[in-house]
Structures are given as structure tokens and as C-alpha cells.
Amino acid sequence: MEMQQTFQTKKNIYCLNICTSLIMLGVAIYFIILYAQNKHSYCTKPIGTFLLVSGITSLFAFFFGILSIPSADERSNKTSTCQKLFSCFSSLIGLFSFIWFIIGSVWTFSIEKDDCPVFYPVSFWYLIITFILLGVSCCLICCCAFCCFYFYRSHKELTTTQA
Numbered sequence: 001m002e003m004q005q006t007f008q009t010k011k012n013i014y015c016l017n018i019c020t021s022l023i024m025l026g027v028a029i030y031f032i033i034l035y036a037q038n039k040h041s042y043c044t045k046p047i048g049t050f051l052l053v054s055g056i057t058s059l060f061a062f063f064f065g066i067l068s069i070p071s072a073d074e075r076s077n078k079t080s081t082c083q084k085l086f087s088c089f090s091s092l093i094g095l096f097s098f099i100w101f102i103i104g105s106v107w108t109f110s111i112e113k114d115d116c117p118v119f120y121p122v123s124f125w126y127l128i129i130t131f132i133l134l135g136v137s138c139c140l141i142c143c144c145a146f147c148c149f150y151f152y153r154s155h156k157e158l159t160t161t162q163a
Helices: 002-038 047-067 081-109 119-162
Strands: none
Touching: 002 047, 002 119, 047 081, 047 119, 081 119
16 A cells, blocks of 8 residues: 555656646747847847746756656666766756856846846746745745654654653
8 A cells, every 4th residue: 555655656746747847848948939039139138148048958957857767667776877977967957057047036136127128027027936936845845844853753752652
């Protein structure tokens, strides 16, 4: 029974990862198309470049993420050299994306809406939604950690009083 629940949990996590990846893939493609159609639009800061590079790095992260997934027919826990290499590239892309996100935030929030009428609204709402999702994720992680700590501690006290 426990093994079936573990399998179902892994299946749910894979499904969530696939859905999230497809949404980010759509956003990345939208950023690239938006830049291609409006690359000559006037902007005081390079927000269009921020969206373009964000889209391209998201595409790379998507493809490296797919390539680093172990194959279904692997029976052992050993990971191949290619998977390790793709995971390393994914980590480097993640680090670059984090730094680029900070740079894009500074560029976006340092100008007025009228200074960049095409790219500013897209960049602004992309950043706001990302900050909200990061905040919600942090809150959920903290709540889960607190609950795990509380249940672990109460279980430990229960087992010591019974002994």
C-alpha cells in the first residue's frame, strides 16, 4: 500500500513538473515572439532584451531539464554521465536566470510605464507574478517545515514516554 502511495506521489510530482514546464515554455515563446515583433520599439532601459534573454534561457532550461530526466527503463540508481552533464548545465542556467531576473527587476522597476509602452507591462506583470509565486512557495515551505518539525517532536516525545 505504501509503495502504491509513493508511486502515486511521484506521478503527481511529474505531472505538476510537466504542467509547469509547459506553461513556462509558452511564456518563453511569447517573450521571444514579442521581442521579434517589437525589437525597434523605443525603451529607455533594455527591457526587451531582458524578456528575450529570459525566453531563451527558459527554452534552454526546458530542454536541459528534459534531457536530464532518467529514462524509464533504467533499473539501477546510477545516473549516466550525460545526465550529470545536463543537470550541471541546468544548474548553471538556473544561476544565470536568477541573476538575470534581478537585473531585469532593477531595469523594469526603475522606469515609468510611458518610457517603454510595449515591453514594460509584460515585464512588470511577469515580475509581479513571479514574486507572488516565490512568496507563496516560501510560505508553504515554512509551513510544511514547521508541521514536520512539530509532528517529529510530538512523535519523539510519545515514543520516549511509552518506553
